[in-house]
Amino acid sequence: MGRLFGTDGVRGVANADLTAEMALGLSVAAAHVLAEAGTFAGHRATAVVGRDPRASGEFLEAAVVAGLASSGVDVLLVGVLPTPAVAYLTGVLGADLGVMLSASHNAMPDNGLKFLARGGHKLDDELEDRIEKIYDEHRTGAPWDRPTGSGVGRVRHYNEGFDQYVAHLIGVLPNRLDGLKIVLDEAHGAAARVSPEAFSRAGAEVITIGADPNGLNINDGCGSTHLGLLKAAVVEHGADFGIAHDGDADRCLAVDHTGEEVDGDQIMAVIALAMRERSALRSDTVVATVMSNLGFKLAMEREGLTLVQTAVGDRYVLEEMKEHGYALGGEQSGHVIILDHATTGDGTLTGLMLAARVADTGRTLKDLASVMTRLPQVLINVPDVDRTRVGTSADLAAAVAEAERELGSTGRVLLRPSGTEPLVRVMVEAADIDQARSVAGRLADAVKSALG
Known part of the structure; x- marks a missing residue:
């Protein structure tokens, strides 16, 4: 069997590649690896578990909860929330691990299992390998060390997570969004409630599309991988611009008032200059991957900023940022990491920060994005x-x-x-x-x- 973990957790067709048995076994293995330190420290280990609205997430969530609780881990079920929300809550609640069930921008038949370490951080290769090793040992017959009686984990719904996360997003904005009309495409995904609520509370007039998830329609012709509906809606409503997320809302792409796409490179360029003005762009440096457009690099050089490039994958961007203390990084696809306020790419936070720049300057997004010219x-x-x-x-x-x-x-x-x-x-x-x-x-x- 090849390595289960890819660049962003374990992912495949739900109930075929990613089965309930696999989700349960991987969760037990993750509990042994990630909750071990918390248990030895003298307290009951805790996990935060969230998911996107895919139908398969319902049975996979049940399997994950069974695996964690049977390993002696208490579980806080936060329901349908974006991946960055689960990461944030894992950190702020002091949980020993987090679990997100989502296949991000993939079509509905797929689903995925993503584990987060204490603090809400993505796992490095060494931790993933340890989880996979324990999982493989169990599959080949090695028995689990199972608690009984009062040692089994308890499960409860944690409904406060929605408001905590939205309050966090509003609390880190540099200014309000009053006067802006914004179209939000939620991809019928995990941010269908969170994102409109956050933008509205921040003062924007919000028009939503793709915000009616039914478990089957996630990413279906909408969201950050299908911008056609958003482009048409922005022009139809005379909006200032539009924001598109993917299924688990760790991405953000935008559309200006004319219906033109604003990609992740352009978004990072706009936010980088805003952060520099607030003295929040440490070392005047932005981190991106080698897939970023050359026009982005040329624009950063022209503005006197340094661009550090990594291998493809937001995990490599994050590793570089954490190692050197950089504050902003991301990918052309719209994964943008603002490390002072998030431990992973956060599409809602990115969209809010982009909107804050538009509101603060009074300039159109099209004008702001023109700081860089995308080369063909x-x-x-x-x-x-x-x-x-x-x-x-x-x-x-x-x-x-x-x-x-x-x-x-x-x-x-x-x-x-x-x-x-x-x-x-x-x-x-x-x-x-x-x-x-x-x-x-x-x-x-x-x-x-x-x-x-």
Whole structure:
């Protein structure tokens, strides 16, 4: 069996790849790894458990609760809340671990299991490996050490979490949003109640779409992966701009008043300048991945800010931020981490901070986002090749070097093996879209020839 944990927990088709038995077993294993210190410290370990509104989350939540309580962990059920809300509550309630059931932006048949360590932080590889090791030992027959009698965990609903999280979001805003009309696309997901409530309390006039989850419609033609409805709604209602979340609301993308997309790079650029004005951007540095548009890097350099780039994945952005004490980081996809106020990407917080900047300056989002110009970017997936030889093929290295010479300082090439599929991603940026397509096509052919 391959490694269960991917870049963001365990994810797959619910009741096929991710079964109730697996959710129960992984939760027992996580309790042994993450709650051990709390138990030895002389108190009953506690877990915060939340989920997005997927139908499968109902039975998977029951399995997770059974696993945790049978391991002697008390469980606080916070219900349907965004991933960053579960992370926040795990930290503020002093819980030993948190569990979020969500497949984020994936379609409804999928679901996922994400564990959080004490403080609401994502797990590093070492902790995930320990959980998986214990889980595998149980699957092959090793018995659990099971408490009995008063040693079993207790389960209760924690309904205060909604208001606590919303109050936290409002409390960290630098200014109110009075006078703004904003369309919110909630992707029929975990933020369907939280996000409109937070924006309304902050003073904005709110119009919602995608805010009627029924367990089956999450991310279905709406949210941050399908911006068409939001673009149309912003223009139709004459709104100042729109905000789109994904299923678990750890992402935020935006649409300006003309219906044009504002991506994660542009959002980070706007927030970075706002934070610098408030002396909140430590070391005048922003952290992003290598997939960020070259236009973002050029804009940060022009504004006198430093850009640090990491491997693809918000966990690597977060690791870099925590190690060096940086305050802002994120991905082009809309995962934005404001570390002073969140331990993970928080789409509602990001949207609120973006709106606060618009309200404070009186400028349109379109004008604010123009601080950077996105260079044309072409991405081609090359399937059925040996992705392990991307870094060792001399022929491929020569093709990349030739492409880089052609593009010069106004373009960029990135070849990245997929972490889950037998394919290589070819990304090319250039000042001209036709040049980007031409270079990307030649490099894709080179990948097929060298690695096929």
